[in-house]
Amino acid sequence: MFLNDSEEMIKRSHITSDTIIINQCDEDGYKEEHIGDAFVRTFSVKERGLTKSRNLAISKSVADVCIICDDDEVFSQGYEEAVQNAYSSLPQADIIIFDMAGRPHKWGDSIKKLGYRDIMSVSSWQITFRREKLLAKGIRFDENMGAGSGNGAEEEFRFLTQCRKAGLKIYHYPYELATVAQTQSTWFKGFDREFFVNRGNTTRYIMGLPLSVLYAAYYAFAKRKQLTDISMFKAFSYTLAGIKENRLNKLKKGNN
Template structure:
């Protein structure tokens, strides 16, 4: 099984490798979304997926991906499942395939996403470089690119097949001031003043009410409002 592998390094002193099925390129810049956009700009394959340095791939994952796109030929992008090294689901997943909605995209992780590259390029869909690690807002880039794809009329599906293995993060998300600041900015960026705004605030309220929230209700809302106003 042959794959084209493209690795983007954000190191001004990094080396360069350019081989038929493996490219390693370095750039003097910072930010996860910038790195992913570099990869999208330089990728040449029909189907692209995002990798990470702490992932393993399930046996037969590529066959699962190809079958999913054959089963849903209208799909511009498909999201799949992560399992832990012990074989357990990384998070709760539906048991049946479905077409993504504004609500369902909030539950997607970047390493679950697979796209037709031409669909992204045709509609100018990229990661928002204001969001993600190393950017002004530390999270939310996955949800934004999926939301932008829906805005452009792309067809996104979920298929309940395991494609990657990732250790379970037992500590979970840290629900602190920075988290709610970023999520407030996320909702503003995604929905602006559209009718979907209420959906965004319902999502935020679910986060505020979680037991691991480190802030009071008032402090959580203050951080969300600050992020909302920063976009």
């Protein structure tokens, strides 16, 4: 995305709140502008990686509550007030997970405090958070994961797991925040060997060794009807190979 695309994206996404755009391109730059009701600050950076852009946005934000947004997201009319009302009604919540239009509402119409199993299925588009609570706990998105890292996805699960470990409270609030087109994934190229090896690495990194092996068996079985090029048993074996490789834990130790 280039700097002059900011207005197009804001209007396409129906954004009315103050916004930070991280523009990963071949030059560094900054501009600020009013687009409709939104005050928009765009930071252009040469650095690549989805989680790096999210962390930069958090560091540049001055908002009390932040909403994660991808460029294929279209917000519901009145979303800003709805999010504010949700946090007012849940003053104990540090993170609130909303619903997406056209996608399953896993927790129905209930306000629910989310546990470990719940957060496994949360996507980034659903996540909002109190920024100061994250900063106080030193929590960021793990830059060893996510699109552009070469290590697969699951960065949202890692993020929310770290939030839970730090004692932050995560709730679901029944409101359709936006719709997401997601016509083409930037990282998912199909259920192939690379996908399952990366998944083995990420699940061991997040869950530890015993749980990741159990989850590998469950996941291969759960996805068996979607596997066209490899068998369920191959999928399981590739995931075990990733678990054994343990690349992310080794990478983290090497960076410490």
